[in-house]
Amino acid sequence: MSTIPSITLNNGLAMPQLGFGVWQVADDEAATAVRTAIESGYRSIDTAAVYENEVGTGRGIREAGVPREELFLTTKLWNSGTKDWSGTSGRDAVLREFDASLERLGTDYVDLYLIHWPRPMHGSYGNIWQAFEELAADGRAKAVGVSNFGPAELGHLLGAGSLVPAVNQVELHPYFPQQELRAFHAEHGVATEAWSPLGQGKELLGEPALAKVAAKHGRTPAQVVLRWHLQSGVIAIPKSVTPSRIRENFEVTGFELDAEDMAAVASVATGRRIGPDPTGFDWN
Numbered sequence: 302m303s304t305i306p307s308i309t310l311n312n313g314l315a316m317p318q319l320g321f322g323v324w325q326v327a328d329d330e331a332a333t334a335v336r337t338a339i340e341s342g343y344r345s346i347d348t349a350a351v352y353e354n355e356v357g358t359g360r361g362i363r364e365a366g367v368p369r370e371e372l373f374l375t376t377k378l379w380n381s382g383t384k385d386w387s388g389t390s391g392r393d394a395v396l397r398e399f400d401a402s403l404e405r406l407g408t409d410y411v412d413l414y415l416i417h418w419p420r421p422m423h424g425s426y427g428n429i430w431q432a433f434e435e436l437a438a439d440g441r442a443k444a445v446g447v448s449n450f451g452p453a454e455l456g457h458l459l460g461a462g463s464l465v466p467a468v469n470q471v472e473l474h475p476y477f478p479q480q481e482l483r484a485f486h487a488e489h490g491v492a493t494e495a496w497s498p499l500g501q502g503k504e505l506l507g508e509p510a511l512a513k514v515a516a517k518h519g520r521t522p523a524q525v526v527l528r529w530h531l532q533s534g535v536i537a538i539p540k541s542v543t544p545s546r547i548r549e550n551f552e553v554t555g556f557e558l559d560a561e562d563m564a565a566v567a568s569v570a571t572g573r574r575i576g577p578d579p580t581g582f583d584w585n
């Protein structure tokens with residue numbers, strides 16, 4: 302079984318560089334998918350309140366029978382519970398949402414708690430982030446971070462002695478490699494985590510440039526893309542409900558992309574996102 306490298310977050314916590322994502326997995330399918338992933342060797346699971354599968358995810362974790370402390374569990378705060386981002390009620394709303402996530406997951410802590418989506422049009426993050434800092438301080442979230450933040454939104458948190466987010470989880474794949482944001486993260490000690498690391502498994506995996514690298518190593522295009530993430534220092538969380546793909550996506554060690562391979566993967570970049578631009582997008 303593969304030994305997946307870890308990234309040391311800015312608070313010293315080790316996070317596996319490869320995890321398992323469960324967006325768009327129905328709650329009643331999530332337990333089987335998560336159990337299959339853990340049995341295949343994954344030790345990091347990424348869910349969110351808004352995925353509405355925290356119950357199934359928690360059940361899958363328990364069914365797999367691996368001790369909780371050997372797993373790295375991420376969930377995320379959705380916006381709806383925190384409509385009043387700038388008011389004092391923001392802090393209390395976050396703590397309520399967090400407790401509800403723990404209850405659904407059936408655990409008493411998470412390894413990483415993220416603000417799922419920035420809402421620059423709804424004011425400052427002060428009260429929200431204060432609650433995240435409290436959760437980090439009391440250990441109910443071993444690390445805290447954000448998702449879909451750009452440099453401007455990160456800038457709000459990086460000032461005034463606030464806790465530096467451990468992670469920013471953003472859209473990132475060979476089509477949209479986020480080089481500038483990654484450099485910004487590196488400067489500030491924020492780890493980069495890639496969502497849709499396989500470009501949602503569509504055109505990207507059919508790119509001839511990837512097929513060539515895959516053939517050279519006797520691997521699949523998905524394995525090459527995940528290897529590219531790992532060698533780029535990025536944390537990747539591919540999703541699949543197909544057992545053979547769950548296993549395939551975990552078998553990404555035991556080969557190395559050389560500089561030419563890395564350049565071939567990077568050559569497919571288009572600079573286009575699959576998802577919306579988070580900084581201008583309001584879900585509510």
Ligand code: NDP
Pocket residue numbers: 321322323324325347348417448449470471495496497498499500501502503506523524538539540541542543546547549550
């Ligand atoms: P991925 O890039 O992980 O692609 C998933 C898709 O690719 C599925 O349709 C899957 O099909 C298919 N697939 C998986 N493995 C393979 C393979 N080896 N060969 C061919 N096809 C494959 O996309 P996601 O958007 O799901 O992103 C991954 C995770 O990132 C999410 O599950 C979630 O945890 C997180 N995320 C976070 C967001 C955020 O705002 N913070 C936004 C979006 C995602 P199948 O399942 O049928 O096998």
